[in-house]
Amino acid sequence: GAVVSQHPSWVICKSGTSVKIECRSLDFQATTMFWYRQFPKQSLMLMATSNEGSKATYEQGVEKDKFLINHASLTLSTLTVTSAHPEDSSFYICSARGTSEGYEQYFGPGTRLTVT
């Protein structure tokens, strides 16, 4: 149980376009989802915390107008990278936590974004 999926697994887009990444909890209701970014050989950096039905809470230094997060249902959160630039190329990982899942966060498989 407690499976989280992400779509797409990888995407290549042109500079200036927008890309949407989906994060789904497949067998539990995720009241809270987290979005992370990871550059090569670095650790995960928390970008934002997303609660179902409310606005996301962004970490310091993360532009909320550039990284749009929507958590419209208890099983789906989306991250849209707007006006993408090559420096946005990274590994984006979501995690989810449900009310019945205790303390553990379950991670999705990640999305590799390359902006050309």
Next chain:
Amino acid sequence: GQNIDQPTEMTATEGAIVQINCTYQTSGFNGLFWYQQHAGEAPTFLSYNVLDGLEEKGRFSSFLSRSKGYSYLLLKELQMKDSASYLCAVSPPYSSASKIIFGSGTRLSIRP
């Protein structure tokens, strides 16, 4: 804020034991996690400590001392597949959303 320190890289031999240390500085504490991450993959949960002491799970054990702001992950009977990054992460205090902050990770290489 949170300050989490762990060694950048470690090397160990197949069949041996390795201990990966993690120190953290925080004004409060809601628990400490260890995750394993293979290159290009998402992290997988290994352990969670909120009270002092040792938690054992098969070949992996995790220890916590809250007074010292210190934890370690102990891996026994090392296998080649244990080559991965090991991430220490702390749950900040007063965090109703249970967010966790990751350290920089320790890249562990296992040699035959």
